[in-house]
Amino acid sequence: xxxxxxxxxxxxxxxxxxxxxxxxDIKSKEFVVFVGPSGxxxxxxxxxxxxxxxxxxxxLDIGGTRMNDVExxxxxxxMVFQTYxxxxxxxxxxxxxxxxxFAGVAKDQIARQVGDAARILAMEPxxxxxxxxxxxxxxxxxxxxxxxxxxxQVFLFDEPLSNLDAELRVHMRIEIARLHKELQTTIIYVxxxxxxxMTLADTIVVLRDGIIEQAGRPLDLYDDPANQFVAGFxxxxxxxxxxxxxxxxxxxxxxxxxTNHDKARLTLPxxxxxxxxxxxxxxxxxxxxxxxxxxxDITLDVDVAEHLGSTSYVYASAGGExxxxxxxxxxxENGNERITVSISADRTYIFDDKGxxxx
Amino acid sequence: xxxxxxxxxxxxxxWAFVMPALVLLGIFMIYPILWSLWMSFQVGRGNNFSFxxxxxxxxxxxDALLVQALTNTIIFFIIQVPIMIVLALLFAVALNDxxxxxxxxxxxxxFLPCVTSLIAYSSLFKSMFSNDGxxxxxxxxxxLVSAPIPWLTDPFWAKVVIISAITWRWTGYNMIFYLAALQxxxxxxxxAARIDGIPGWARFWNITVPMLKPVILFTTILSTIGTLxxxxxINNITQGGPGNGTMTLSxxxxxxTFRMMPSFGYSATVSWVIVAIVAVLSIIQFMIARDRxxxx
Amino acid sequence: xxxxxxxxxxxxxxxxLAAFLSVFPxxxxxxxxxxxxxxxxxxxxxPGSNLVVNFQTLLSQVDLWRxxxxxxxxxxxxxxxxxxxxxLAGYGFEIFRSRVRERIFQLLLLFLSIPFAALMVPLFxxxxxxxxxxxxxxxxxxxIASIFILFYFRQATKAFPSELRDAARVDGLKEWQIFxxxxxxxxxxxxxxxxxxxxxxxxxNYLWPLIVLQTPENKTxxxxxxxxxxxxxxxxxxxxxxxxxxxxxxxxxxxxLQRQFxxxxxxxxx
Numbered sequence: 057x058x059x060x061x062x063x064x065x066x067x068x069x070x071x072x073x074x075x076x077x078x079x080x081d082i083k084s085k086e087f088v089v090f091v092g093p094s095g096x097x098x099x100x101x102x103x104x105x106x107x108x109x110x111x112x113x114x115x116l117d118i119g120g121t122r123m124n125d126v127e128x129x130x131x132x133x134x135m136v137f138q139t140y141x142x143x144x145x146x147x148x149x150x151x152x153x154x155x156x157x158f159a160g161v162a163k164d165q166i167a168r169q170v171g172d173a174a175r176i177l178a179m180e181p182x183x184x185x186x187x188x189x190x191x192x193x194x195x196x197x198x199x200x201x202x203x204x205x206x207x208x209q210v211f212l213f214d215e216p217l218s219n220l221d222a223e224l225r226v227h228m229r230i231e232i233a234r235l236h237k238e239l240q241t242t243i244i245y246v247x248x249x250x251x252x253x254m255t256l257a258d259t260i261v262v263l264r265d266g267i268i269e270q271a272g273r274p275l276d277l278y279d280d281p282a283n284q285f286v287a288g289f290x291x292x293x294x295x296x297x298x299x300x301x302x303x304x305x306x307x308x309x310x311x312x313x314x315t316n317h318d319k320a321r322l323t324l325p326x327x328x329x330x331x332x333x334x335x336x337x338x339x340x341x342x343x344x345x346x347x348x349x350x351x352x353d354i355t356l357d358v359d360v361a362e363h364l365g366s367t368s369y370v371y372a373s374a375g376g377e378x379x380x381x382x383x384x385x386x387x388x389e390n391g392n393e394r395i396t397v398s399i400s401a402d403r404t405y406i407f408d409d410k411g412x413x414x415x
Numbered sequence: 416x417x418x419x420x421x422x423x424x425x426x427x428x429x430w431a432f433v434m435p436a437l438v439l440l441g442i443f444m445i446y447p448i449l450w451s452l453w454m455s456f457q458v459g460r461g462n463n464f465s466f467x468x469x470x471x472x473x474x475x476x477x478d479a480l481l482v483q484a485l486t487n488t489i490i491f492f493i494i495q496v497p498i499m500i501v502l503a504l505l506f507a508v509a510l511n512d513x514x515x516x517x518x519x520x521x522x523x524x525x526f527l528p529c530v531t532s533l534i535a536y537s538s539l540f541k542s543m544f545s546n547d548g549x550x551x552x553x554x555x556x557x558x559l560v561s562a563p564i565p566w567l568t569d570p571f572w573a574k575v576v577i578i579s580a581i582t583w584r585w586t587g588y589n590m591i592f593y594l595a596a597l598q599x600x601x602x603x604x605x606x607a608a609r610i611d612g613i614p615g616w617a618r619f620w621n622i623t624v625p626m627l628k629p630v631i632l633f634t635t636i637l638s639t640i641g642t643l644x645x646x647x648x649i650n651n652i653t654q655g656g657p658g659n660g661t662m663t664l665s666x667x668x669x670x671x672t673f674r675m676m677p678s679f680g681y682s683a684t685v686s687w688v689i690v691a692i693v694a695v696l697s698i699i700q701f702m703i704a705r706d707r708x709x710x711x
Numbered sequence: 712x713x714x715x716x717x718x719x720x721x722x723x724x725x726x727x728l729a730a731f732l733s734v735f736p737x738x739x740x741x742x743x744x745x746x747x748x749x750x751x752x753x754x755x756x757x758p759g760s761n762l763v764v765n766f767q768t769l770l771s772q773v774d775l776w777r778x779x780x781x782x783x784x785x786x787x788x789x790x791x792x793x794x795x796x797x798x799l800a801g802y803g804f805e806i807f808r809s810r811v812r813e814r815i816f817q818l819l820l821l822f823l824s825i826p827f828a829a830l831m832v833p834l835f836x837x838x839x840x841x842x843x844x845x846x847x848x849x850x851x852x853x854x855i856a857s858i859f860i861l862f863y864f865r866q867a868t869k870a871f872p873s874e875l876r877d878a879a880r881v882d883g884l885k886e887w888q889i890f891x892x893x894x895x896x897x898x899x900x901x902x903x904x905x906x907x908x909x910x911x912x913x914x915x916n917y918l919w920p921l922i923v924l925q926t927p928e929n930k931t932x933x934x935x936x937x938x939x940x941x942x943x944x945x946x947x948x949x950x951x952x953x954x955x956x957x958x959x960x961x962x963x964x965x966x967x968l969q970r971q972f973x974x975x976x977x978x979x980x981x
Contacts, residue, residue, distance in 0.1 A: 103877075106877075106881060107880070107881075108877050108880060108881070110422045127880075127883070128880045128881045128883075129880065129881060129882060129883030129884075130883075133881065134881065135877070135878070135881045137874040137877065137878060138874070139872060139874050141872065141874035141875050141877065141878035142878075143875065143878075143879075143893055143896075143897070144896075144897055145896035145897060145899075154879075154882055155881075155882035155883055158882060158883045158884055158888065159883055202878075206882075424886075425807055426807075426809065428803075428807055428886040429803055429806075429807030429808075429809055429812060430803075430812075431803070431886075432799045432800060432802055432803025432804075432806075432807065432886075432890075433799070433800045433803040433804055433812060433815075435795075435796045435799060435800070435856075436796045436797060436799065436800035436856045436861055437800070437815070439796060439852075439855050439856030440819065440822070440856045440858065443830075443834065443852065443853040443855075443856065444822055444825070444830065444856070444858075445822070446833075446837075447830045447833035447834050447837065448822075448825065448829065448830065448833075450833040450836075450837075451829065451830070451832060451833045454832070454833065454836075502729075505725070506726070506729065509722050509725070509726055510726075512722075515722070521726050521730055523969070524730045524733050524734055525726075525729060525730065525733050526965075527733055527734065527737065528733055528736070529911075530911065530958065530961040530962050530964075530965045531736075531954075531958050531961070532911075532914065532915030532917075532932075532933055532936075532954075532957055532958065532961070533915055533917060533933075534915065534917050534933040534936045534937050534940075534957075535740075535915075535933075535936055535953075535954035535957045535958050536736065536954075537940075538936050538937075538939075538940045538950050538951075538954055539736050539739065539740050539951070539954055540736070541940060542739075542743065542751060542752075542945075542947045542950065542951065543736065543739060545752060547752055547753060547754075548752065548754065549739065549754040549756070552753070552754035553754070583732065583733070583736070587733065591973070595973070636824060639824070640823075640824050640826055643826040643828065644826045644827060644828060646828065646917075646918050647917045647918065650917075650918075650937070651936075651937055651940055651941075654941075664828060665826065665827075665828035665918070668828050668829075668831070668832065669828070669831070669918070669922075672831070672832050672835065673922065679832055679836060682832045683832050683833065686828065686829040686830075686831075686832060687829070689825075689826055689828060689829045690825060690829050693824045693825055693826070693829075696824070697821060697824055
């Protein structure tokens with residue numbers, strides 16, 4: 057149960073820099089999720105923490121000790137891999153006890169620790185099977201068990217659920233959350249699935265192109281994204297982005313004009329921005345109101361409507377721009393229809409042309 | 416870039432793993448090749464040699480036996496390799512059909528010749544093709560020929576024997592490569608082609624052959640080396656005869672070194688003829704591979 | 712449907728004919744081992760009663776057990792060393808990438824197609840200068856490092872999951888332990904296929920032992936067959952019996968490892 061700190065961590069392959077200076081403090085027992093699109097460097101960062109990739113520059117501390125040059129097995133970490141990485145020629149029992157065997161732990165001690173881990177994960181009946189005799193979910197469990205057995209200070213998960221089908225994924229997600237509660241260890245978890253990030257994390261770290269875009273609690277990221285990238289990445293369906301221009305500015309507020317919606321104008325409590333600048337207005341699907349209920353109304357042509365029962369997503373367009381609207385109260389929309397929805401200024405986010413949030 | 420300790424470990428391990436092989440290859444492959452280059456400029460008998468300049472190369476130009484050995488090797492190559500590869504492909508395609516009965520049995524039987532040693536099977540072929548041997552007996556009792564074919568005493572028929580022998584021994588070997596490659600081909604490609612109404616022969620020519628092109632190229636290279644190596648069968652069945660009608664490059668080098676008056680310098684020169692041939696073939700192969708990459 | 716049946720029948724006929732031609736020499740060899748040389752020459756195709764006599768003739772001409780022992784010793788030692796050296800290097804080249812080693816590997820690929828004939832003269836001179844002629848060391852040493860098998864192992868290593876190595880590193884294994892305890896057991900079928908190829912090559916090797924081994928007590932089985940065949944009046948019964956004996960070990964190895972062999976080849980061609 058250990059804290060971690062990353063200071064100015066960088067990684068280059070030759071002249072190609074993939075991690076461009078990451079600073080991050082992770083508290084003991086915290087569940088941290090690295091999330092971002094593929095190629096953002098999240099797995100590389102995790103592998104650097106594990107010691108599987110060396111750190112080009114920067115400082116990595118685990119539990120107060122500098123770990124840059126320490127062997128993976130001596131960092132007090134355990135890792136669960138995307139493909140589970142179970143040794144195919146060993147039984148579940150041997151897989152789980154393998155690390156301890158090489159750490160010189162006594163046989164009866166290994167048996168006890170493996171037994172404990174198997175009990176926690178309720179997989180005692182599987183102990184003498186080989187990996188190829190297990191289902192995907194069971195293999196995943198063994199991989200987690202193998203990590204538990206080593207009693208690490210920090211658990212590292214590298215996209216552990218991405219090879220499972222949708223139903224199992226939800227099940228294992230809950231299981232991992234339960235484990236975190238039970239084991240009370242620090243967990244660093246990499247995923248590209250923002251739903252996993254939202255549901256599991258104490259802290260989400262959003263990465264893009266080797267830098268941290270934003271780190272914070274899940275709902276803080278959702279409610280108060282630092283930039284357009286985070287706003288678009290966190291939340292499903294994605295936030296709608298409407299192009300606009302600043303047309304007026306007064307103390308403590310600006311007025312923007314939406315480019316594609318009959319030049320509708322919104323006045324927002326934002327202090328920055330320059331008149332004439334192009335901006336982007338962000339609004340989440342669930343924040344559109346009924347026509348007339350907000351500050352402005354816009355009219356959209358419905359393309360497709362998805363009725364999920366509890367809620368409906370309406371994919372609509374106006375002026376060549378596609379939007380998603382969530383409608384809880386209506387099940388009627390279908391194609392070839394027009395709907396009018398409202399936007400409230402206090403439910404929108406404004407980003408400048410570089411994607412920075414204007415506040 | 417700062418060299419961290421982990422980084423250095425990777426380097427040390429990288430060299431440690433490849434070192435035994437590199438040392439052995441250096442001593443028993445690269446050094447001998449270079450040495451034989453030096454030796455090709457030496458003249459003399461046995462272990463006493465002296466610098467002879469281009470004498471060996473001049474001798475090369477007037478060596479009728481070398482020309483004969485080269486011609487034979489090329490004949491073996493041009494006739495035998497295509498027959499074998501086409502047969503192996505046909506076997507592989509036939510055996511890749513999951514609905515075929517006894518495919519495991521057929522595969523095993525067709526591969527079986529590969530487990531025989533070159534010497535064992537060539538002795539076998541020598542006994543089968545002897546003048547009053549089983550082959551002539553069978554041909555005569557089927558009234559296909561009226562007199563025994565002089566298999567081992569006529570240069571033409573001796574070549575036929577060698578070619579049949581090699582084809583018998585190696586077709587199954589090549590077939591296994593193709594079979595392995597075919598099993599890696601996504602079956603749905605063939606299903607899609609059938610739904611698109613592509614006839615069987617076109618599926619073979621336009622799907623199977625292009626997909627197997629890398630493996631075919633690879634086996635062709637192996638066969639090329641094999642043909643240049645051709646020695647065991649020749650030495651055992653015909654000894655290069657009759658009248659040097661089946662003399663190959665390897666056999667000739669062996670004779671130069673150990674049979675006739677030993678002349679290490681000149682046999683090294685002939686060895687380098689092989690190296691030169693291999694180099695030319697490698698360049699051709701490289702160009703084919705590059706074309707393929709560009710085409711893809 | 713009838714066209715389909717016709718084509719099917721054609722395929723079966725074609726394969727059956729090929730299978731017959733494949734098997735016939737084996738049959739000929741087995742039957743011949745039980746017949747007199749004179750009977751073989753006249754094409755007798757039924758088992759005879761001369762097996763014991765052929766065997767006695769063979770034993771009177773060569774020290775069969777010694778010859779078999781030599782062949783086995785050479786083949787087994789060669790196979791073990793070749794597999795060890797080549798798989799280490801194949802793994803090393805594939806797993807620990809560096810620009811220099813990549814260049815070296817490409818260079819080795821060029822040497823892949825150099826036939827043995829081009830090497831045998833300098834090799835023979837080297838061996839005789841090292842006073843190793845007529846020793847098994849001389850037979851084995853030059854064959855250990857095989858570029859072909861090295862290449863094969865590198866290809867197969869591409870299918871070795873890199874996460875397995877990562878997991879082993881996190882589990883605290885040193886690189887050589889990963890190779891020994893994770894890589895080797897995982898790649899069993901690759902090793903099986905390589906074993907078949909290397910053992911057969913070593914068992915069947917002819918030219919190099921012919922050059923290096925000189926005294927009768929050091930001869931291998933292939934040299935014996937060759938000598939019997941080259942005799943002025945070859946005794947075909949004895950020759951065919953010897954070929955049966957020489958083929959049996961490779962046949963057994965093939966049938967024992969056949970399943971893994973096919974799997975191993977699949978991995979290599981990918």
